[in-house]
Amino acid sequence: MKSLAYIAIVSIFLAASLTGGAQCKNFAKKICKQELAPYIHDGNFNAAILTEGEDAELFKTFYAGQEYRISICCEETLPKVEFKVFDVDKKLLYTNASNNYSTSWDFKVEATQQLIIVVKIPSDENNADIPTSGCVAIMFGLKTE
Amino acid sequence: MLKGLTGVRAFFAYSVIFTALVFICCSSENKKSDKVQVDMNSSEQDSLALKGIKAAKQVFYSLPSPLETAMILKRAGAVYSEEILNSADNTSRYNTNKSMALNLGIYSTDLSYASLFDQTQASIRYMTASKKMAEGLGILNAIDNSIIERLEANVNNRDVILDLISETLLNTNSNLEENDRVSVGSIILVGGWVEGLYIAITLAENSKTDNSELINRIIDQKLSLNTVINLLNQNLDNADIKSVLADVNEIKAIYDQVSISVSGVEAIPNSKSGVTTLRSKNVTSVSPEVFTKLKAKVVEIRNKYTY
Numbered sequence: 001m002k003s004l005a006y007i008a009i010v011s012i013f014l015a016a017s018l019t020g021g022a023q024c025k026n027f028a029k030k031i032c033k034q035e036l037a038p039y040i041h042d043g044n045f046n047a048a049i050l051t052e053g054e055d056a057e058l059f060k061t062f063y064a065g066q067e068y069r070i071s072i073c074c075e076e077t078l079p080k081v082e083f084k085v086f087d088v089d090k091k092l093l094y095t096n097a098s099n100n101y102s103t104s105w106d107f108k109v110e111a112t113q114q115l116i117i118v119v120k121i122p123s124d125e126n127n128a129d130i131p132t133s134g135c136v137a138i139m140f141g142l143k144t145e
Numbered sequence: 146m147l148k149g150l151t152g153v154r155a156f157f158a159y160s161v162i163f164t165a166l167v168f169i170c171c172s173s174e175n176k177k178s179d180k181v182q183v184d185m186n187s188s189e190q191d192s193l194a195l196k197g198i199k200a201a202k203q204v205f206y207s208l209p210s211p212l213e214t215a216m217i218l219k220r221a222g223a224v225y226s227e228e229i230l231n232s233a234d235n236t237s238r239y240n241t242n243k244s245m246a247l248n249l250g251i252y253s254t255d256l257s258y259a260s261l262f263d264q265t266q267a268s269i270r271y272m273t274a275s276k277k278m279a280e281g282l283g284i285l286n287a288i289d290n291s292i293i294e295r296l297e298a299n300v301n302n303r304d305v306i307l308d309l310i311s312e313t314l315l316n317t318n319s320n321l322e323e324n325d326r327v328s329v330g331s332i333i334l335v336g337g338w339v340e341g342l343y344i345a346i347t348l349a350e351n352s353k354t355d356n357s358e359l360i361n362r363i364i365d366q367k368l369s370l371n372t373v374i375n376l377l378n379q380n381l382d383n384a385d386i387k388s389v390l391a392d393v394n395e396i397k398a399i400y401d402q403v404s405i406s407v408s409g410v411e412a413i414p415n416s417k418s419g420v421t422t423l424r425s426k427n428v429t430s431v432s433p434e435v436f437t438k439l440k441a442k443v444v445e446i447r448n449k450y451t452y
Binding site for chain 2: 022024025028029033040041042043044045046047048050054055056057058059060061062063064065066067087088089091093094105106107108109110111112113114138140142144145
């Protein structure tokens, strides 16, 4: 019975990932894009259905002179999302854990460089049954002159 | 097995099992040779299976979008020069998926560049050209007539125009992702990236004033080049991706002779503005010969895509 339940959980995850694309798109457009204001969204779509315990990594080059806002946007069903920003040597530059789990971070770089953004959905230890999953979007806003 | 369960609980239990059975049936239809043996008594296997699910990691490679490319160009001191852009009248030349995807990226960069310089008529022409490419690729509703009408109604409002461009890019990218056409999305991004590099190189060459910032941004593209290659490598089973990757590798062979080093990155928060500055030591080096080779290669590849 326990194994059957696990198989069922796996199938729910996979079914959710098949239908989740449209759900994620609408979520990114309706909710996440608004959170970037007054920065203008760069137009890229980096979103996926994540489950508790999973993480996602994003590699992006940020350019000198441009001011950016990173906004991590997730569905309300998910627990507080952790996001960290590292340089290419894996040096931690920012974590929202030390900023009251803020969902956005404004920054600029003096020299163009690649950064790695890691987003993690922590496991909910109080939830021993079915881990929650939902849409998580990593959005970038650009400050206009 | 479900005796004793009634009402909502029974409905839930049946739903879970039904979903599991549907999934198992579908899987076995697609890959009949793949058989998974499950020991129904093994809790160890269950826990390993769950760990496997939890360990899955999504990796994204994010290239500068056409909008970001245009902003970087403007901040680096670029001027507006319409004659270097791909003419919006060229749309009838592009009939294959590859050429339409590349030129959707190229036109999107041209559109963003024209809009940032308040070139409203050119913006409308490039939005219309982008619409044709998107329709040719079957990306329906990404750029509809209402977007063109809103563009025409807001010709004097740059922020609204930039927001409209952002909306069309998001519509295009999400539509492709949703329909499992990520490879087309990657080719569009590469087209936009090559056009940005082409504009920067052409403007730097024609510049009569200080063009050092533009040249710096051209050198910086070595960093985005790695992202381009990683992005394309994710879909190597696609013939169009393979051919675009071959072009990108020719550019890479030249960028390999450019050196960039970034070290000692330090985050300096500013509580007043709320904007953190990332300070670092940055050393770049490129010889004039390498720069000349880079210019020639980028112009060659961009012209191959537009003709």
